[in-house]
Amino acid sequence: MRSNDSSSRFAILGALSLRPASGYDIKRFAASSIGHFWNESYGSIYPILKKLAREKLVQPQKGPQNGRDRVVYAITPRGEQALREWLLQAPRTEPFRSEILLKLFFAGRVAAEISVTHVQERKLAEQRRLTTYAQVENELTKQHGSHPELPYWLMTLNYGRHRSEAVVEWCNETLSSLAKLQKTSKQKRGSK
Amino acid sequence: MRSNDSSSRFAILGALSLRPASGYDIKRFAASSIGHFWNESYGSIYPILKKLAREKLVQPQKGPQNGRDRVVYAITPRGEQALREWLLQAPRTEPFRSEILLKLFFAGRVAAEISVTHVQERKLAEQRRLTTYAQVENELTKQHGSHPELPYWLMTLNYGRHRSEAVVEWCNETLSSLAKLQKTSKQKRGSK
DNA sequence: ACTACGACATATCATTGTGATATATCATAG
DNA sequence: CTATGATATATCACAATGATATGTCGTAGT
Numbered sequence: 001m002r003s004n005d006s007s008s009r010f011a012i013l014g015a016l017s018l019r020p021a022s023g024y025d026i027k028r029f030a031a032s033s034i035g036h037f038w039n040e041s042y043g044s045i046y047p048i049l050k051k052l053a054r055e056k057l058v059q060p061q062k063g064p065q066n067g068r069d070r071v072v073y074a075i076t077p078r079g080e081q082a083l084r085e086w087l088l089q090a091p092r093t094e095p096f097r098s099e100i101l102l103k104l105f106f107a108g109r110v111a112a113e114i115s116v117t118h119v120q121e122r123k124l125a126e127q128r129r130l131t132t133y134a135q136v137e138n139e140l141t142k143q144h145g146s147h148p149e150l151p152y153w154l155m156t157l158n159y160g161r162h163r164s165e166a167v168v169e170w171c172n173e174t175l176s177s178l179a180k181l182q183k184t185s186k187q188k189r190g191s192k
Numbered sequence: 193m194r195s196n197d198s199s200s201r202f203a204i205l206g207a208l209s210l211r212p213a214s215g216y217d218i219k220r221f222a223a224s225s226i227g228h229f230w231n232e233s234y235g236s237i238y239p240i241l242k243k244l245a246r247e248k249l250v251q252p253q254k255g256p257q258n259g260r261d262r263v264v265y266a267i268t269p270r271g272e273q274a275l276r277e278w279l280l281q282a283p284r285t286e287p288f289r290s291e292i293l294l295k296l297f298f299a300g301r302v303a304a305e306i307s308v309t310h311v312q313e314r315k316l317a318e319q320r321r322l323t324t325y326a327q328v329e330n331e332l333t334k335q336h337g338s339h340p341e342l343p344y345w346l347m348t349l350n351y352g353r354h355r356s357e358a359v360v361e362w363c364n365e366t367l368s369s370l371a372k373l374q375k376t377s378k379q380k381r382g383s384k
Numbered sequence: 385a386c387t388a389c390g391a392c393a394t395a396t397c398a399t400t401g402t403g404a405t406a407t408a409t410c411a412t413a414g
Numbered sequence: 415c416t417a418t419g420a421t422a423t424a425t426c427a428c429a430a431t432g433a434t435a436t437g438t439c440g441t442a443g444t
Contacts, residue, residue, distance in 0.1 A: 006400065007291050014298040024422050037293040041402050046423065069409070069422055080301075087302045091292040091310055093317060095431090099199050100283040101229040101348045106206040108341040109272075110279045118283055125285065149300040151373055152307075155366050156293045159359075166358035167351075174347050181343055198429065216393050233431050238394065261393055261438070287402090 010086045020074035123171035126164040202278045212266035315363035318356040
């Protein structure tokens, strides 16, 4: 029955609590701001917006706003209330599904070099993320240095930083483990 | 068109590459072994098993095996080949959707105490995970100390350890940030 | 001998989300 | 004046979840 606990609707409601926006705007907001830890696809945004409108949690603003085919939604007081109520609930434990770990678990079936490549690529990706986080933090503090919500934004950024650093560290350890595995398997082949 | 790239089918194929198993067995395997980083639900396991059987990547073994309504599947050589091919492909970057971060991003709308509670609970959960990982590592090295794939299993465990440690560290930093926020907001209320 | 319970086993379904693609408009650079 | 790229909404097949239904079997307790 409970069809109102989807977190997506609250991500959208949250975006609208910052400023009125169209589905397209929300997608771009999701891609930039909260995009580091939250994704929304058009496939959910537009249906959810209509649903929220039916429930009077958001209001489509009048008329074609630009001449464009643009529907801008604004959050209603009821919507803000719903958002606050959701914020009170304990967040769900995030589902954790890692394909690289799944492959590593079964990696005995292929050459160790394969895993080395995968781990190296992952390491690079996380390092790129780290530089992105640093840039975002810089711009954020410059442009919104006194915004009252800045501390919260920095907390989410800090999460990403810790996470990526941990993954890089893990990559290093894993690469050295894999190197050892390669050595011993070469020894075996050599002694045959 | 490409309907053969679902990772779930390879998780199942991987499980069957260890030993023949029923859908129920696979679910239990997923819940224990790879369960720390991979979940499978009955809703995918049974349909996928049938699909894999149609594609001759697995073979249902003959007859009711126990008197029970049990269908045990074994991987075929073609299935092992498909598994190895999948292992060669670069793993997808794991989708990262964190509800606690989403709530934190919008947490300015509610009292800081709310966020404190959420973060504390998360910290406890990660600490519980860490003790679990330690136990699993212990049992694994005791019971399969010389298993050739043990190093790979330990790599996946090590990932979980790094990740949870990073989250605990983040929780500590976040809790102290939140404490500061509470102080300053009390000051404001006091000076009014 | 009976029965309640928990483990075993498969199946199904509504809901949620993704990612790709289709369609169309508008601004602007060449 | 036309090609391109940003803006904007919509749709769909596919994937996955998680809850629930249905039933069997072994066995512990009475």
